[in-house]
Amino acid sequence: MSTVNPPQTDTPNMSTPVQPAAEAATSATGVTEANGSHAHPTDWLYVKVAIALALLTAFEVFTYFESVHGWSDTALIVMLVAMMVLKFFLVVAFFMHLKFDAPIFWRLFVFGVVLAMVIYMLMLTAFRYW
């Protein structure tokens, strides 16, 4: 995982690298400023996000096999949806940089996601699906 290490400053445009040790767990400090325009998270932050994603996935699959004794299907679905939303958020916010990028991207994408959810859930509701 050599490339996960902080970058070499071989291009003039780039910012000063931040040592991994200096990067706290919070995203605020897991971010370096580049070009003074917007911030880029570091590779170590990505790894942490990926670990979180892996753990969540493992837990999701775990619920399938163990079906968490005594939980009703509804409770299980709520839990799965919660984990799904969390994973979705992690990828979108960190890997797709929405947390660090211009707010307009965030608005555009969230509008699409929310619209899709509202519209299609309304449609299924009209079918008395739930």
Next chain:
Amino acid sequence: MADVLMSEAQTTDEAHHSSTGLSNEKLAMWVFLGSECLLFGGLISTYMFNKDRIGPDDIGPSDVFDIPFTSVSSFVLLMSSLTMVFAVSAITRGDLRSNRIWLATTAALGAVFVAGQVYEFTAFYSEGLGFTTNLFGSAFYALTGFHGAHVTIGIIMLMSLYVMSLRGNLTSERAETVEIIGLYWHFVDVVWIVIFTIVYLFPQ
């Protein structure tokens, strides 16, 4: 004429100015991804609506799904998002070689996912679930196949980037191109996060 040129010279600094300060391409990609939400939303809700509309003896989700297998391939796709951000991160700092490695890794992981999907489809088919067998079959193959087509297009784009990089056309000045294709790739990944949960993990 001279004054025209003068006034142009004065506005030169603005020449590369875009109203939002963002690049057109990246904005276009986000606009497009917003639209894609409606597309996959429609297919996912169609699946949810149709998966149980099968006869009592018909082959259904619980008869075919192989959760351990799909979990592994889902995990592979999830991790390809990590390698994708490494690729973006590498090219941003000008490390072209690492960029190539991570691009290739991402494409390879995507290919593993698609191969897993092909295997899964053949396995389901041999168990008696064809595209035309019943509503579950139609909806399942349409949804996952459509997603698989998106992954395949993503792989082609990543490989194109890889070739461009080999030929020296992908330098850190063009980091944004990698970032934009990365956005597409991550989007395909988050769609799979949703599909994996709703299609495979929800109690049948």
Next chain:
Amino acid sequence: MSITQRTITDPATIGTEDKLALPAGPAVATRPLGVFSRPQGSEGWTSWLFTVDHKRIGIMYGAAALFFFLVGGAEALFIRLQLATPNGSVIGAGTYNGVFTIHGVTMVFLVIMPMAAAFANYLLPLQIGARDVAFPRLNAFSFWCFLGGGVLLTSSIFIGGWFQNVPDAGWFNYAPNSGVLFSPHKGVDFYAVGLQITGIASLVSAVNLIVTVLNMRAKGMSLFRMPVLTWMLLITQFLLLFALPVITVALFLLMFDRLWDANFFNVAAGADPLLWQHLFWIFGHPEVYILILPAFGIVSEIIPTFSRKPIFGYHFMVASGIAIGFMGWGVWAHHMFTSGMGPLSVAAFSVSTMFIAVPTGVKILNWLATMYRGRLRFTTPMLYAVGVVSMFTIGGLSGVTHSIAPSDTQQTDTYYIVAHFHYVIFGGALLGLFGGFYFWWPKVFGYMLNEAWGKASFWIMLIGFNFTFGPMHILGLQGMSRRIATYRADEGFAFWNMVATIGSFVIAVGVLMFLWNVFFSTRAWRRAGKPDVGPDPWDARGLEWMTASPTPEHNFDTDIEVERFDDFWHRKYGRNEQGRIVRAAKAEDIAHDGSNTNVHLPSPSYWPLVLGGGISLVGYGLIFNLWIAALGLVFLVGALYGWCLEPADDPDAVHSHGAGHDDDDHSDLHSKPVAAEASHAEPDPDPDSQNEAVSSG
């Protein structure tokens, strides 16, 4: 930097045929696949095929839409002939199904939408003071893809014999009527494939225009200084962006059902055909606003100009447009009140439908308030605009009656519905678009259309329109069902049907008078030695009038800086000591004369045409033979790679900016001084947006 770019010196191409050719310096030919040189120049018919100029693309959209309008109009006349008398036998019942279906599909998808796209393409960059759209080649692709889809749909009329393979399940194509069982010929395949292709075109165009408005505005052109037309077009593009995927899903499922025996709408396999209705109308209701909002925008440009007043309540006007854009998503099921959704759904959608009348009413009131105590000039565009306000109000009021579910239950599938949507789509959208033709004709072509012929054709059209569709209210309330090929003499429908048929031919006369007017005005202008109409013949308000007519290829000589809403008008007029508004400057003195030849413009390209053609081939292949589709796919992939490897602009254009820009947004469409030295090769455009735009189909 890019090996796809090789600089060759070819002085012969400089400044000879193209007055806007690149400034001094070597010309560049790029051979993206090592084979073709890049198309050059802006004259001759081939330059139209490869153009990426938003104005030419707009003109082509308009011309194509007018052509399809004549096709769709002819189909309408057949419908009216068949229904003119009881027990009509002009065309058979089967053909009748095909004719009314293709009439609806043509008018909605191939006439109103591309006509609006014509105005969007031509005017939107001008109104925000930009040189072109954000992605000029994608813009060209949108047009060719639309044309390919339109040709595919229209060719269904004659492929395999006249009306043998035409879609015949209604424009909304309800399942299970659209299934192979009830429509065994290839008609619905044409529908499913053709609309997916035009959908790709509209989606790409929507992405392009949204980015253009968000990113390419002139300095000082904040969102709330944009003209109302720009706003309405922007909202339309957002509606397209989010609505098209929904119908794409539906068409996709339908295509699988028909071509590869899937079960999505197969009732025998347990499917619920209502799914189609929901998906279709989730798209279909925003689509209604997609059709009408551009016309609202056009009216909002015409009425202030000819009332000599600023638009009344600009912010309300914009806000009501946005409100329509949002609320349009929550009313779709009012098309389905009789489908058995259950009382709760019906009640909910009934209420939301009543609410959406409010922002529309705001618009009507604002137009009236704009005209109130204005110095009205009833020119042809103004007549059309007033026609929209009045006719749309009638259609809107009959629409409100539909929101009341019990009443709608009575009216569903009768001619009352036909009357309603023709009042809003013909009386609203189409009249508005025709008004736009008259209004912007001098800007686009450099001469005015004849006012006398224009006014005459307006009145003929308006009278014919009311005689055609007015009686349909009565017929509907009498109980005449829509989509029936004949009716009996004793049903009492004969008189008003005859009136409607006569009216439809009066409309046809009005349309022919418009075409004659175009021919007549062009000839008169040519005979008069092509006099200059001036930049601003109507004393109008938008930035598009601040440049020469016809618009020079580079739009504006210099970058514009905007200080307020209606900036151009405020440059022309000021207040004197008494506070009265007086003319401060002549339009000719303010407007750019188009003499700047040092503007670097996006270069023409083959690939949009090849890509659009490839997609159309894939479409035919899906319907007839997959080998054709494979061939189309080859074109498609080749075009995509050619496209991506070709720089968006000719690469050695003079660049004023130094190194350090790593983003290739096309904002270098802004003018550049000649003297600048520094240049870096333009990075290739990223291949992603094109790729996915295709994949989403």
